[in-house]
Amino acid sequence: MLDYLNLLEKHSDANVVKMLDGVNVDSWTYADYLRDMKRCAYQLEAQLGNIEGKHICLLANTDYQYMVLVGAIVFSRAVVIPLNNYEIMDNLQYAISQAEADALILPDAEEKRAFKDLTLISQEKLFATISEASDEKELVDFKDEEADNLALILFTSGTTSLSKGVALSVRNLYGNIRRIFPGAYLEGKEDTVNAHAYTNFPMYHLGGIIAWLSWTANGSTICISRDAKHVLSDLENISIDFAAVTPALLKMWVNCIKRGRKDRIGNPRHIISGGALIEPPLIKFFMDNGITVGQYYGMTETGTAVTANFDMDNHIDSIGRPADGAEVFCIDGEICVRSWSNMLGYYKNPEETKECMKDGVVYTGDLGRVDDDGYVYLTGRKKNLIILSGGENVSPEEIETKVYENSLVKECKVFEKKDRIAIEIYAPEQDEQSIKDYISNLNQTLPAYKKIYFVEFRDTEFDKTATGKIKR
């Protein structure tokens, strides 16, 4: 088991986090982080009693305080459940009840009435107390016998209309050290300590969690924008060594570079990306402009990025070779993974778990092949899931179910078009406008990435499979 707290202590004077807010940069050291984690753990116990084994949800923006909370909760031997603060209330309520939550920590600005049956803790009050009171709870690193204990539940949009809670254990978090860095660091050419790493992955996404685990274990400085609207103006004020961002953000950065404004992206020397596929032309563009690119692949169910590709000169189409001790192979053309980081299963959902995991092997639902050098290539997707360039997973079924609530819709099929959600509908022509209005209203209730942008109509039924389901 990784002696994570010990590593944090070792890095004491290095900067752990820099929160960017235009010209303002707030920074904390590893010593601050360890101290605040212990104080936070003390205050949580003061408010909730012994929290060992308790399920605590977080509904807040990703920032330094969030990392303090995750560390404090996990090392207090409780279970942390990061929630998407942009998700609609129905889905949040569902996740909270699925995860059997005992308490919820949220900022004062959030709507509390919806959570009346839960113990609520104000994030602001908690941290005000932490800054005033120096009481600390003693926190110790995990022992091998704790390996299978539940530590974190991350919700993922699966192929069904309801999201699933991926249960990650102590072993999945700390069974090995993660080294999610550009190639130069893995080759020892550059030092990870105090390396400034910018990310826009939120902590309710696997990307945010593994960035946190990997970079803090290696003494790097995590740089995050306070306000996602100010990514470009924030990075004008700081030089970063590398960025780990979504392909969606990379696409926007292309224009900055084209206009000679590398300063707007913090002048990084390297970029690593994941969450969705980075297309070769995008990779080439950055390389042509003197920035190295690394592609990572994984899914919430595998607990970490399981392949990494730094060899763009020879394998630009590949998602890489197995990383950090994972085994990646194909069964019937489907990419499968065996790894210390593979989830325990879907929380309280044995049927779905059986569909996804057999004998500890995760069946990714992605089709692929492995070449003679061990490089993995994606060739298609078996599972019915849309993955957008921002790393967001959208279940077509979830959207279709909502659209079917309008009885005028006879049949419908959701698909991806131009990095957005599209739908094709079979309905009588006279109902088309009414349906369009219905979808307009539905969109008001959905987070940006789930909104239906293209609505197309057809005048014949969809082709069906042998069992009568619409062919995808």
Added chain:
Amino acid sequence: MNEIFENIKSIIIDIADIPEDEIELDSEMLDDLCLSSIEIMSIIGDIEVKYDVKFASDDLLKIRSIRDLISIIEEKKN
């Protein structure tokens, strides 16, 4: 109104690769200009810095076209 429109156009061109003549007062950010969510957020971010205003999430829901954007900026400056 015209000055704000010109400034918004510059910001949009700075952030997204769109020809100036395609940006009109009634152009819809998503449907006509095909801007991604991240691009729209950054455009609004640059507007916040330039005009020293703050957009709340409720404001963002009301913005479909450039004209809408200009109205909200004028509202906030007054």
